[in-house]
Structure formats: C-alpha cells, structure tokens
Amino acid sequence: MNMIETRNLTKSYGDFTAVSELSLHIPKGSVYGFLGPNGAGKSTTMKMFLGLTRPTSGTFKIDGKQYPKDRVAILKEIGSLIEAPAFYGNLTGEENLEIIRKILGLPKSAVDDALEMVGLMQFKKRLAKKYSLGMKQRLGLAGALLGQPPILILDEPTNGLDPVGIHEIRTLIRSLPQKFQCTVLVSSHLLSEIELMADEIGILNHGHLLFEGSLDQLKDGAARRGYPTENLEEMFLALIDEDNQRRGGQR
Amino acid sequence: MNFGIEWAKMKRSGFVPAFLAGGALGAFVPVIQMAVRSENDTGFLGKPLEILLEANWSMIAMLNVMLIVAGACMMYHIEYEERGIQKIRTLPTKEWHLTAGKFLILMIASFGALVLETVGLGGCGIYWFEISEDFFTELLKNMGYVMVLTLPTVIIMLMIASWFQNMWISLGIGVLCVFTATMRQTDNGLLSLFPFAMPFQTVYEANVNDLIAAAAEVIAFAMIGWGIEKIRKKTV
Numbered sequence: 001m002n003m004i005e006t007r008n009l010t011k012s013y014g015d016f017t018a019v020s021e022l023s024l025h026i027p028k029g030s031v032y033g034f035l036g037p038n039g040a041g042k043s044t045t046m047k048m049f050l051g052l053t054r055p056t057s058g059t060f061k062i063d064g065k066q067y068p069k070d071r072v073a074i075l076k077e078i079g080s081l082i083e084a085p086a087f088y089g090n091l092t093g094e095e096n097l098e099i100i101r102k103i104l105g106l107p108k109s110a111v112d113d114a115l116e117m118v119g120l121m122q123f124k125k126r127l128a129k130k131y132s133l134g135m136k137q138r139l140g141l142a143g144a145l146l147g148q149p150p151i152l153i154l155d156e157p158t159n160g161l162d163p164v165g166i167h168e169i170r171t172l173i174r175s176l177p178q179k180f181q182c183t184v185l186v187s188s189h190l191l192s193e194i195e196l197m198a199d200e201i202g203i204l205n206h207g208h209l210l211f212e213g214s215l216d217q218l219k220d221g222a223a224r225r226g227y228p229t230e231n232l233e234e235m236f237l238a239l240i241d242e243d244n245q246r247r248g249g250q251r
Numbered sequence: 252m253n254f255g256i257e258w259a260k261m262k263r264s265g266f267v268p269a270f271l272a273g274g275a276l277g278a279f280v281p282v283i284q285m286a287v288r289s290e291n292d293t294g295f296l297g298k299p300l301e302i303l304l305e306a307n308w309s310m311i312a313m314l315n316v317m318l319i320v321a322g323a324c325m326m327y328h329i330e331y332e333e334r335g336i337q338k339i340r341t342l343p344t345k346e347w348h349l350t351a352g353k354f355l356i357l358m359i360a361s362f363g364a365l366v367l368e369t370v371g372l373g374g375c376g377i378y379w380f381e382i383s384e385d386f387f388t389e390l391l392k393n394m395g396y397v398m399v400l401t402l403p404t405v406i407i408m409l410m411i412a413s414w415f416q417n418m419w420i421s422l423g424i425g426v427l428c429v430f431t432a433t434m435r436q437t438d439n440g441l442l443s444l445f446p447f448a449m450p451f452q453t454v455y456e457a458n459v460n461d462l463i464a465a466a467a468e469v470i471a472f473a474m475i476g477w478g479i480e481k482i483r484k485k486t487v
Contacts, residue, residue: 050341053487075343082341086334090263096335102256103342127263129333143338 003028003151003183004049009058011044011207018044020207021058026185026200029177033198034187037240041207042187043083046153049185050080062151076104079149081157085140089129093120093139096128097146106147114142119168133160141169148180155187166193173197191236203236205243253344257352260335266325266360273318274364278371280314281307285375292379299380300389303372304453311368312397312451313433319361319404320425326353327412327421346480350409357405362398369394393454400461403446403468410476444468 004026011019019041026032034042047053049062051071060067062074087096097111104110115121118138123131128139137160144152157173158166174197176182188194194201195215203211203218211218219229227238261267284307285292295302330336339349373390376382412421432447442448444464452461 052337052340054485072343072345075341078341080341082337084334086336086338088260088329088335089333090329091260095259095262099256099259100338100342102253102259103339103344 001028002026004032004060004062004185006045006060007058009045009048009060010056011041011048011053012056017207019048022204022207022209024202024209025212026183028183029181030199031173031177031184031186031197033194033201034185034204035189035191035194035201035236036187036204037189039206040189040204042204043155044207045204046080046082046155046185046187049074049153050078050082051075052082077149078151078153079144079146080153080155081137081140081144082153082155084159085136085143087128087136087139087143089127091128092125093128093131093135093142094124096139097142100143100146104147110147114146117145117172118142134162134165137161138165138169148182150180150182152176152182152184152186154184156189157186158188158193170197191232195232203239205240206247208243210239210243253348254352254355257349257356260329261326261356264325264329266322266356269321269325270318270360270364271367273314273321274367277311277314277364277368278374280310280368281372281375285379289379298386298389299376299382300372300386300393301455302380303375304393304455307372308453309433309451313429315361315364315368315397315401315450316404316429316432316447317426318364319357319401319408320422320429322357322360323353323405323408323412324418324422324425326357326409327415328418331416331418347477350413350476350480353409354406357409358402361401361405365394365398365401389454392457396454396457396462397450397452400449400452400465403449403465403472406469406472406476407446410472410479413476414479446472 002025004024006022006024009019009022010017022041022045034045036042044053048055049060051067051074063077065074067074088099091099093115094111097114101108101110112121115124118141120135120138120142123135128136131139137157141154141157144154154173158169161169170193173184173186176184186194186197198215200214201211201218202209211221219235222235222239223229228234281303292302292306340346369390373387376386376390408425411424415421428447432445432451434442443452443461446468449461449465
C-alpha cells in the first residue's frame with residue numbers, strides 16, 4: 001500500500017515548470033529517498049505535500065486523503081522539515097517545541113522525547129537564535145518528530161551537520177520505520193547519502209522523474225544501459241547528464 | 252484561535268516592556284504638562300477633564316498609535332525573522348487563528364496603555380483641579396470610547412505588518428499613516444474616519460456614527476484580510 005501517491009503533479013511559475021507531471025508511489029513503512037540536483041524540484045514537491053505551495057495541475061493522496069479537501073487532516077499526520085529549519089529565535093529550543101506541541105495537542109512529555117531523540121536535551125534552555133547551524137537543524141528535526149507522526153517529510157535533513165551528526169541523524173532516520181511504524185520521505189542531492197538510508201529511490205531532474213524503484217533496480221537498469229554501477233555517484237551523475245543532454249544541454 | 256500560543260511567542264520580544272514603557276510615557280504626558288503649565292491650565296473655564304484632554308490628548312493618542320504600529324511590526328517580525336510562520340503553516344491549524352490571537356494581544360496591550368494613561372489623567376485631575384462627581388465617569392467614558400476607536404488601527408496595522416516580511420517596510424508605512432492621521436486636527440471630514448486618525452478623538456467629540464464607523468472598519472478590514480489570505484494561498 002502506498003502512503004503517498006501523486007498523479008501527474010505539476011507546478012509551474014509563469015514559463016518555468018519546477019515539477020512536471022510527477023507520479024510518485026511511496027510505500028507505507030519505507031524510507032523513500034528523493035534524489036536530484038539542486039533545483040530539480042524536490043523541495044517544491046515537498047512543499048506541495050504540505051500545502052505551502054499549490055499544484056498547477058495533477059493530484060496527490062496522502063494516506064488515502066485528498067488534497068486540498070483534506071488539508072488539515074493530512075497535516076495532522078505529517079511531521080516536516082523543509083529547506084532551512086524554521087523557528088522563533090526569541091524562544092528557547094524547548095519553548096519552540098512547546099508551541100508545536102500545543103498546536104498538535106500532544107502530551108507535555110512529547111517535547112522531551114523529541115529533544116532526547118535528536119540529542120538536544122542539554123541545550124533545550126538555550127535561545128534558538130544562539131544555536132549553531134547543526135543545532136538548528138536538529139531542532140527542526142525535533143519539531144518534525146514531535147508526537148511521532150506516521151509520515152515524515154525531511155528536506156535535506158543533514159544540511160549543516162558535522163560528520164558525527166550526519167551519521168547520528170542518518171541512523172535515526174533509518175530506524176524510524178521500525179521504531180514508530182512511520183513512512184519517511186527524505187530528500188538529498190547525494191546518492192551516497194540516500195543509499196545509506198532509503199529502501200526506495202526516486203530520481204528527479206528538471207522536475208521530471210527519471211527513475212523510481214529500489215537501489216538494486218537502479219543498479220540493474222544502469223548496468224543494462226552501460227552506466228558504471230560500481231561507483232553510485234558516477235552512475236547518478238551519468239543518469240542526470242544523459243537527461244540534460246536530452247534536454248539540449250540544459251544544466 | 253489560540254491566544255496562549257500567540258502570547259507564548261511574544262516572550263523576550265520586547266513587546267510587553269514596549270507597551271508598559273509607552274503607557275507610562277503617555278501617563279506622564281499630562282503630569283509633565285501640568286507641572287510646567289499648571290497656572291495656565293487651571294485658569295481655563297470648563298470641565299477639568301476637557302481641559303486636560305484638550306492640552307494632552309493629541310500627544311497621548313500619537314504615542315498610542317505609534318505603539319500599535321511598533322507592536323504589530325514586532326509581532327510579525329518574530330514570525331518572519333527565522334521563518335517561524337512557515338513552520339506554523341505546515342501544522343494542522345488555520346492561519347486566521349494566528350491573526351485572531353495577535354489581534355487580541357495587540358488589543359489588550361493597547362488597552363493596557365490606555366488604562367495607564369487614564370490613571371495619569373485622573374491623577375492630574377485630582378491633584379491640580381477641583382473635580383466634580385462626574386469627573387471619573389467621564390474619564391472612564393473617554394477610555395471606553397477611545398478603546399473602541401483604537402480597534403480599526405489595531406486590525407489594519409496587523410494586516411500591513413503581515414504583508415511585508417521586511418519589518419522596516421511595514422514600520423515605514425505605519426509611521427507615514429500616523430503622520431497622515433495628525434493632519435486630522437485641521438480636517439474633521441473624511442480624514443477622521445481614517446483608521447489611524449480615529450484614536451485622536453476624545454469623548455467630548457463623541458459621536459455614535461464614529462463608533463458605528465469603527466465597528467464597520469473592523470469588520471471590513473477583517474474581511475479584506477481574510478480575502479487576501481485566500482488569494483495568497485491560491486497563488487503560492
């Protein structure tokens with residue numbers, strides 16, 4: 001069963017098409033890696049799921065609920081971190097999460113649980129504006145994890161983290177479907193990162209879906225087309241390059 | 252609507268100290284005026300409150316409107332500074348809850364400043380004038396009247412502050428509107444219905460039509476704000 005399903009989802013800004021006829025199938029209980037270079041349309045797609053931007057055409061369903069009819073019901077099921085973490089700089093990390101907790105109507109313990117999960121417990125009384133970039137990213141992640149939602153949408157969640165932090169967050173994301181029976185949609189522009197986290201992969205370039213399936217299916221397909229499969233990054237770059245050539249050398 | 256959530260966001264924003272200081276400053280305006288010019292002002296014929304308001308209300312009202320402008324800008328600055336509002340938009344809540352919560356807070360804060368200023372005026376009346384029994388009734392009537400006339404300013408300033416992510420733009424527009432409102436003193440026509448000019452009136456200029464106009468403006472601005480928000484959502 002698919003937790004998120006899109007049909008010909010398109011978003012245009014004037015003449016520019018950020019996402020073009022995208023049909024995604026994100027299985028329930030999986031970590032779905034959304035991969036593509038900068039400007040491929042990953043964040044725009046995620047913003048459409050959250051109602052932050054409106055699709056130009058096409059439809060999507062999340063847990064069987066249709067947007068925009070069930071917008072609030074959809075948002076009740078999603079924890080998200082989009083682009084840079086969003087927070088109130090004049091509040092502490094704990095106070096920021098308290099605001100989200102109150103809106104979601106969760107028990108008080110949810111805040112400490114989320115802070116513990118992302119390793120921010122000892123900094124919870126510090127003002128969020130005084131957090132380092134990595135700590136802000138962790139705070140954003142804690143906001144997404146609050147109340148253990150059944151769907152997590154994470155846009156480049158390891159941005160700004162040091163190597164130890166990247167490893168911690170990756171391990172955490174990988175463990176979430178087993179721990180909380182949730183579905184995770186995580187974006188990155190690095191295949192090497194996605195392959196360590198994801199069960200399923202969707203590759204996006206210039207708003208078009210180039211591939212959807214498991215990593216093994218990607219390798220098989222790439223081998224059949226003569227791409228290097230021993231180095232995943234090269235394989236990914238070759239795929240993107242071929243698509244760019246098809247579009248007349250557009251980068 | 253969630254008043255508690257919006258109130259929690261205002262922590263350490265400087266909002267409460269600004270209104271306390273502004274209210275206190277407004278309360279001291281008649282005190283300073285009387286301390287300097289008591290012989291002149293107590294020599295006038297008329298009701299003590301009327302004399303006090305005539306001498307001080309323009310300054311107090313300008314302070315109040317400036318406070319509303321600054322308060323609304325502060326409220327939305329904390330939303331846009333680190334994109335807190337974007338997080339709220341991804342949560343299962345309606346944006347009008349946020350606006351309504353902010354309206355309530357700004358309204359209460361401006362009422363708080365008005366209460367302090369009323370205390371200041373009352374103190375001056377007691378200390379420098381021989382007051383009659385109806386002094387306090389009229390003082391309270393004036394406070395209530397101005398409170399109602401303040402509401403259109405609160406709602407329109409919140410709308411302006413919510414439209415611009417750059418606080419300086421909304422602050423600039425607000426200050427321009429305040430200065431436009433001060434022109435009301437030489438024009439009692441249409442300009443007195445300008446939302447930023449309404450709080451400059453006192454109970455001695457009381458007019459039922461102004462109260463109706465204030466209520467109509469609040470409803471109209473709320474509907475305009477709601478409509479603009481709908482359009483914004485459709486075009487993002």
